[in-house]
Amino acid sequence: MGRPSVSGAMLRDLLLCERKVALDAHGGDARRDPVSPFVRMLWRDGLAHEDAILGRLRGSVVDLRGDDRDLRERETSRAMAAGAPTILGAVIRSGDKIGMPDLLTASGAGHVAFDVKSGAALESATGRYKREYLVQVAHYARILGEIGAGPADTCGIVDRTGAAVTYDLSIPLGRNLGTGGDLHASLLTRAREVLDGAGDTAPALSARCGMCEWRSHCRAELAATDDLTLIPGLGRAIRAPISSIADTVAGLAAADPAQLRALPGVGVDRLRRFAERARLLADPSAGPVARAPLKIPAAEHEVDFDVEADPMRGIVYLHGFWHERESAEPGFVYFFAETPDERGERRAFAQAIGHFRQHRDAQWFHYSAYERTAYRDLQRRHPEVCDAAEIEAIFASERCTDLYATVAAQTDWPLSSYGIKAIAKACGFAWEDKDPGGAASIEWYDRHVAGEAGLRERIVAYNRDDVRAGARVRAALRELEATGHIAGFQRPAA
CATH class of the missing domain: 3.30.420 (Nucleotidyltransferase; domain 5)
Known part of the structure; x- marks a missing residue:
């Protein structure tokens, strides 16, 4: 059996937690937790929202959603070649990449891929593209570009209101972050490495873990390795620089506070606070500590x-x-x-x-x-x-x-x-x-x-x-x- 194809959903998962992608590919089903009722509800409601949005479309629509995947792929190619204005449930492929966009719409440059989401297409705080959405639809755009069926830098999201928001993969995502196309390319390379079993992946404790089918397995790994992300506030993004001085909770707990210096992305005061929290976690007799007067108001x-x-x-x-x-x-x-x-x-x-x-x-x-x-x-x-x-x-x-x-x-x-x-x-x-x-x-x-x-x-x-x-x-x-x-x-x- 060959290596699985790289999908847009896989790239989204990789962006959020590369350990999940590795376990999905190599972990075996026996170690998974049951899917929670909440996650099943999200799946069900997401499909219902998608059906409601797509059901509003008028005009000439090629709807492939009820067909099996192989038939959908063949019929997608035929519909695009015929210039179908709207294609639902498409399957597109290029090399080891597969894409299943919810919606393809015809444009002057070919077909443009959209996914239907129940959230906002843009980050509320910054107005920037939502990166976990972007990497999925970027995958579809790159496939369409490679097979000559659409623009490689244009894709989009149909948001919770039914509005279509277009993403331009050629523009920077933020200061020193590269473009959406750059982000897709780096994740695609990493996905291939993970699927090939090359390079280590490590779990990291985060708020998202509660909904993951690998939560029990990863929590046991984190405890066994005394992982730094067991320290509250210390997430995956800053684990790497901190691990240059200590790669476990016990190691950070043992660090001399006077010797701690600022690291990339982590100021010295913040680093010392993490070290203090590490010392509490590492000491089985430790209890909570007040670092300053709490001044909880009191009233009748x-x-x-x-x-x-x-x-x-x-x-x-x-x-x-x-x-x-x-x-x-x-x-x-x-x-x-x-x-x-x-x-x-x-x-x-x-x-x-x-x-x-x-x-x-x-x-x-x-x-x-x-x-x-x-x-x-x-x-x-x-x-x-x-x-x-x-x-x-x-x-x-x-x-x-x-x-x-x-x-x-x-x-x-x-x-x-x-x-x-x-x-x-x-x-x-x-x-x-x-x-x-x-x-x-x-x-x-x-x-x-x-x-x-x-x-x-x-x-x-x-x-x-x-x-x-x-x-x-x-x-x-x-x-x-x-x-x-x-x-x-x-x-x-x-």
Whole structure:
């Protein structure tokens, strides 16, 4: 059996994690984790979105999506040769490269390839091409150019709104980054090396690992090799320069702080902070450490809040609030979007804003910047509910505290993640659900919308635990500042 063909999806995976490509090619299915329900939901919803977008096309359309791959490849060649205006489900090939663009459209220079995506085609912060999308469609453009069927530097994305955004592979992606064509060429070379088994690939711990079928296998590898990416904040991109002075957590822990110097992409202060975190991870008796006064605000009435969102539908559907008062029992209040649409989102948002107004004298807490971003976006979508100034007042530093910002900037923990789940569990909190997680709750909501009974209660219970976990972390941080330790802290089992 020969080497697999290089596909656009393979190049996207390589951009994100080359270890996944190596394991897909050489790892064997027995070591894979089961595909999570959330990932299956993404696949299903992605296909449904693709069908909805492509189903709107009018005019002369050659639709090959129901055929087998060999027939699709033959019919694609015939349709392109005949100048078909629109081809769906195409298969194109050149040498060891195969491409399966969702859509080919005729242009004056031949056919141009597009993929349909449920996200935005451009990065929101920079307005640049989304690189994980670009490498896929660049692959199709290069194939079309090589077989003389279309321009080699033009391709595009049909985004979540149905708008077509064209990518020009000849322009630079950013300062010193080369062009989109350069990025494709380098990934193609590396993909061939990985498929041939040449050159080592190494896993790296990241937020994306949770959805990967190789997560258990790679986590065991990372633990066995004492990999540097087990240190929070130390990702794949800066592992290489840091490994020039130490290639394991224990090695970095043993480094003399006075001898540490700035490395490419890593300033000396940041490097010393990583070394401090490494020392905590390497010491089995270590607990959390406060590096500066935490100054967690205290008030007679304190509220932890959290939102749940469905990124596929683009709505925030649940707002949860955990109230603690000196003179009353703690209590949970929530507002749920009764319909999975703009109207339901607006009503729940209005109820949440009313709740903030009702308790404007309380001290508010959340964990991570997501809540601020979500409320700003909600205000822009529903300006009739409140104005932007009110959102900024809610999150003003004198009345609202992001506990994650405190954790990340002013503390260090002997943990590989500073997320709410890792921190709260280490501080003794336990979620009621056996499978807690934001991805799981999105999948539950999808099934709830489809009519499955009992899931609304599960979603609400999960959100209640999230805000209670925030309260537990808040109490633990105060204990750490007051006593120098957290009595209930327990490191996770290896």
